[in-house]
Amino acid sequence: MKRRAGAGMLVLGASVAMAAFSCCLSAAGQRPREHKTQNVILVMIDGLRWQEIFHGADPALLRTLGPKWLGDPEQMTAAAEHSFGGGTAAERRRELMPFIWKTVAAQGQLFGNRDLGSDSQVTNGFNVSYPGYNETLSGFPDTRINSNHVGPNPNRTVFEWLNAKPEFAGGVAAFGAWAKFNAIFNRQRCGFPVNAGYDPFTAVPATPKIALLNQLKAETEHVWDDEPFDPIPFHTALEYIKTAHPRVLFLGLGETDDWAHLGSYAAYLDAAHRDDEYLQAIWKLVQSMSQYRGKTTLIVLPDHGRGEGAQWTDHGASLPASRETWMAFLGPDTRALGERKGGPAVTESQVAATLAALLGEDYHAAVAQSGLPIGDVLGN
Ligand SMILES: [Zn+2]
Numbered sequence: 001m002k003r004r005a006g007a008g009m010l011v012l013g014a015s016v017a018m019a020a021f022s023c024c025l026s027a028a029g030q031r032p033r034e035h036k037t038q039n040v041i042l043v044m045i046d047g048l049r050w051q052e053i054f055h056g057a058d059p060a061l062l063r064t065l066g067p068k069w070l071g072d073p074e075q076m077t078a079a080a081e082h083s084f085g086g087g088t089a090a091e092r093r094r095e096l097m098p099f100i101w102k103t104v105a106a107q108g109q110l111f112g113n114r115d116l117g118s119d120s121q122v123t124n125g126f127n128v129s130y131p132g133y134n135e136t137l138s139g140f141p142d143t144r145i146n147s148n149h150v151g152p153n154p155n156r157t158v159f160e161w162l163n164a165k166p167e168f169a170g171g172v173a174a175f176g177a178w179a180k181f182n183a184i185f186n187r188q189r190c191g192f193p194v195n196a197g198y199d200p201f202t203a204v205p206a207t208p209k210i211a212l213l214n215q216l217k218a219e220t221e222h223v224w225d226d227e228p229f230d231p232i233p234f235h236t237a238l239e240y241i242k243t244a245h246p247r248v249l250f251l252g253l254g255e256t257d258d259w260a261h262l263g264s265y266a267a268y269l270d271a272a273h274r275d276d277e278y279l280q281a282i283w284k285l286v287q288s289m290s291q292y293r294g295k296t297t298l299i300v301l302p303d304h305g306r307g308e309g310a311q312w313t314d315h316g317a318s319l320p321a322s323r324e325t326w327m328a329f330l331g332p333d334t335r336a337l338g339e340r341k342g343g344p345a346v347t348e349s350q351v352a353a354t355l356a357a358l359l360g361e362d363y364h365a366a367v368a369q370s371g372l373p374i375g376d377v378l379g380n
Helices: 007-025 050-055 073-084 089-096 098-107 129-138 158-163 208-219 231-244 255-261 265-287 309-313 348-358
Strands: 039-045 109-111 172-176 194-196 248-253 296-301 327-330
Touching: 039 265, 039 348, 050 089, 073 089, 073 265, 089 098, 089 265, 098 109, 098 265, 098 296, 098 327, 129 158, 129 348, 158 172, 158 248, 158 348, 172 231, 194 231, 208 231, 231 248, 231 265, 248 265, 255 265, 255 309, 265 296, 296 348
Parallel strands: 039 248, 039 296, 172 194, 172 248
Antiparallel strands: 109 327, 296 327
């Protein structure tokens, strides 16, 4: 279901990447410092635009009808307008992403509201998924990863780098809807559990819930051949947090991108809203467990943006607006600056080093081409 980048965009990708590095260098301090964060949960929501995060549902798009095969388009549109069609952008964004606006905006930081001069972007130039996940997880764009049709990642992710350290070994895991996460994390090499697509999760002895989730993966309709619906990876990851207590966890959610490509704005909004509920559930769970309470940082972002206006369904190198993203940080080291105004652009290539720095580790020193940590979320 993921969009393929044109091969002709390789050159553009390289030049954008170069430009982005110079922007990263001015962004932040890089030394590990006193920190409270002992655990990090990184959630990536595929192709969810900054426009919906900061403006809520777009009233013009809300009135466009999706494909008929999905259900009665008039009914779906009416339901979406009822749920997410508030009178002002401030109301609509709270209706769509209540956890982001009630909790993250109050206690954490949100980057990417262009109305306030805050910019967040991918720097890989391709504006599709695998390049975006690689940039975020490895800390740098790579012109070899120029589409979604690339095999096992030649780059180590910050997850693999952390898992190689004794203090994190065995405490790292990744769950994703999209089957491609097996390649992105290089499951064969990385040394920690990666569970993606329709694969049953067998890395640990199955709890009754994991056994049921594995059964549902096998038996429910495979609407997309490379990913199940988001509840499957979400509940698998939540059960893993409860039972295995990982220190560094990745969760990749994919329905937002799938429904957008199919042109259903109502289904795209429903998926985004459900993902927000999932963020709230994760946050509530970790605050109820002594290993995590007051010691866990949540990072949320997409892997790319999407086109503007009528081009909202699509993304890629031919749609420059789809490089625009957003980022959310919530945790004990991140000052409650809320919605960020102005400041240098933050880039997805900075997330790996930021994640490591929150845990007291200097990824940028080890991987020189990675973006610098975002100092503003580290409590310096
Ligand atoms: Zn896509």
